[in-house]
Amino acid sequence: xxxxxxxxxxxxxxxxxxxxxxxxxxxxxxxxxxxxxxxxxxxxxxxxxxxxxxxxxxxxxxxxxxxxxxxxxxxxxxxxxxxxxxxxxxxxxxxxxxxxxxxxxxxxxxxxxxxxxxxxxxxxxxxxxxxxxxxxxxxxxxxxxxxxxxxxxxxxxxxxxxxxxxxxxxxxxxxxxxxxxxxxxxxxxxxxxxxxxxxxxxxxxxxxxxxxxxxxxxxxxxxxxxxxxxxxxxxxxxxxxxxxxxxxxxxxxxxxxxxxxxxxxxxxxxxxxxxxxxxxxxxxxxxxxxxxxxxxxxxxxxxxxxxxxxxxxxxxxxxxxxxxxxxxxxxxxxxxxxxxxxxxxxxxxxxxxxxxxxxxxxxxxxxxxxxxxxxxxxxxxxxxxxxxxxxxxxxxxxxxxxxxxxxxxxxxxxxxxxxxxxxxxxxxxxxxxxxxxxxxxxxxxxxxxxxxxxxxxxxxxxxxxxxxxxxxxxxxxxxxxxxxxxxxxxxxxxxxxxxxxxxxxxxxxxxxxxxxxxxxxxxxxxxxxxxxxxxxxxxxxxxx
Numbered sequence: 001x002x003x004x005x006x007x008x009x010x011x012x013x014x015x016x017x018x019x020x021x022x023x024x025x026x027x028x029x030x031x032x033x034x035x036x037x038x039x040x041x042x043x044x045x046x047x048x049x050x051x052x053x054x055x056x057x058x059x060x061x062x063x064x065x066x067x068x069x070x071x072x073x074x075x076x077x078x079x080x081x082x083x084x085x086x087x088x089x090x091x092x093x094x095x096x097x098x099x100x101x102x103x104x105x106x107x108x109x110x111x112x113x114x115x116x117x118x119x120x121x122x123x124x125x126x127x128x129x130x131x132x133x134x135x136x137x138x139x140x141x142x143x144x145x146x147x148x149x150x151x152x153x154x155x156x157x158x159x160x161x162x163x164x165x166x167x168x169x170x171x172x173x174x175x176x177x178x179x180x181x182x183x184x185x186x187x188x189x190x191x192x193x194x195x196x197x198x199x200x201x202x203x204x205x206x207x208x209x210x211x212x213x214x215x216x217x218x219x220x221x222x223x224x225x226x227x228x229x230x231x232x233x234x235x236x237x238x239x240x241x242x243x244x245x246x247x248x249x250x251x252x253x254x255x256x257x258x259x260x261x262x263x264x265x266x267x268x269x270x271x272x273x274x275x276x277x278x279x280x281x282x283x284x285x286x287x288x289x290x291x292x293x294x295x296x297x298x299x300x301x302x303x304x305x306x307x308x309x310x311x312x313x314x315x316x317x318x319x320x321x322x323x324x325x326x327x328x329x330x331x332x333x334x335x336x337x338x339x340x341x342x343x344x345x346x347x348x349x350x351x352x353x354x355x356x357x358x359x360x361x362x363x364x365x366x367x368x369x370x371x372x373x374x375x376x377x378x379x380x381x382x383x384x385x386x387x388x389x390x391x392x393x394x395x396x397x398x399x400x401x402x403x404x405x406x407x408x409x410x411x412x413x414x415x416x417x418x419x420x421x422x423x424x425x426x427x428x429x430x431x432x433x434x435x436x437x438x439x440x441x442x443x444x445x446x447x448x449x450x451x452x453x454x455x456x457x458x459x460x461x462x463x464x465x466x467x468x469x470x471x472x473x474x475x476x477x478x479x480x481x482x483x484x485x486x487x488x489x490x491x492x493x494x495x496x497x498x499x500x501x502x503x504x505x506x507x508x509x510x511x512x513x514x515x516x517x518x519x520x521x522x523x524x525x526x527x528x529x530x531x532x533x534x535x536x537x538x539x540x541x542x543x544x
Contacts, residue, residue: 045389050451070296071297085238085313085365088165089314095321106275113280115311116279118310128293132296133451147468159289164409169366172340177356180356206404210404217396222296224376234364320339340362374399374403381395431516433476475520479511479512480512483511483512485497485501
């Protein structure tokens with residue numbers, strides 16, 4: 001069905017929603033105190049209005065009701081401003097300089113990569129804005145009711161890893177704040193071995209940041225937009241302050257932009273492609289995740305603004321990273337690819353107040369990125385995997401515990417090269433997922449899907465008794481399998497797979513997205529799943 005039909009249907013289904021007793025994202029504030037206590041004790045969640053019971057779903061996965069469709073067009077703008085102005089993105093811009101690109105070529109890689117990202121994020125986000133459903137439900141129409149769980153597990157693993165990366169970045173902010181307040185904190189004895197890749201002092205900062213983040217996970221998704229609005233104002237101020245200081249300290253900035261490429265020939269070409277790939281990989285998760293926020297959109301076309309805002313804000317932020325990297329080489333004789341390392345130098349030069357303000361701003365940024373790109377998406381996935389016991393709010397706390405401690409991000413963020421490799425690697429799975437989702441809705445089903453059937457294991461999106469759309473399965477495997485050798489070589493330099501496989505890997509996102517999406521369309525045309533092919537004139541009514 002079209003988004004208009006699904007919206008009207010959602011209104012009709014919402015008239016007798018059950019009371020939520022676990023304090024989840026949409027709890028009824030009029031529920032009695034006793035019901036709340038009892039609900040928490042038994043880990044109960046509210047039933048879905050789309051399917052009986054909580055075996056397959058719960059209320060947090062339902063199409064968003066009109067009163068919770070609170071995101072307007074400007075919220076998508078502030079969302080991306082708040083996501084772009086973060087320590088992690090600054091580091092990515094600096095990493096392009098670290099791998100040998102000039103500032104001009106690095107900026108071209110940034111522009112190309114983020115424009116492609118904007119296309120994927122926007123056209124998948126439109127689906128969520130129209131149907132008001134998350135990725136976990138959307139995936140069922142393309143992959144099949146049961147096979148969609150495999151895609152959910154892929155995303156859970158990836159986003160939990162990214163949560164750990166974000167927690168590490170936030171701990172750096174806390175460390176810089178403490179340095180500004182108490183410079184002698186630098187001299188805390190380290191009781192951990194060098195092989196741990198983390199010191200005792202930083203572990204203290206890491207734990208403090210983990211505790212600071214926890215209250216923010218209590219904010220429901222339809223209200224978190226206010227935090228993004230606040231963050232979109234505070235963090236850019238800090239970024240411009242740092243860049244202004246660097247340009248001023250280097251005599252106007254002309255020397256910053258005079259440095260050329262550090263690599264040449266074919267190495268330069270592949271370094272450039274690696275940079276483009278890193279840009280796409282930077283927010284490849286949101287090419288899949290965007291519906292978890294776009295579902296709260298008040299207007300179905302609001303996500304289109306992302307086509308403009310994403311390239312602009314990320315070009316600005318990556319330029320900050322490029323200026324910071326080149327400027328730090330001129331000021332300190334070494335490339336500081338992390339803005340907090342630059343801030344830390346201020347504390348020994350009498351700039352403690354400025355250092356504290358900028359570090360605090362970046363702390364706010366890191367919390368926002370972890371919520372927008374990671375914790376809410378993981379929580380939505382966990383809600384789909386364990387609908388009897390997990391709500392979006394609970395799922396965020398589960399993500400926080402596992403992501404911050406189980407994946408040891410300090411072992412990943414050791415160097416610029418390792419960050420690039422990590423960012424690039426996981427896209428070999430996200431690219432085909434995104435390609436199939438977009439191709440399925442826009443081309444295969446021509447924008448007409450049955451939202452109620454996405455919630456039922458025996459609906460039209462079961463495809464067969466195994467709940468698997470074999471067309472999407474084949475397309476997914478073909479989309480990532482040829483990239484595995486290059487991925488292995490990227491993760492472990494001792495693996496020799498030949499230069500051809502490595503070079504092909506640098507084109508992995510484009511291959512995975514286009515081939516998986518195209519093959520899904522081809523197989524769906526050759527062997528159509530006729531039961532899922534709806535028409536505008538058809539009205540799909542729920543059977544409950």
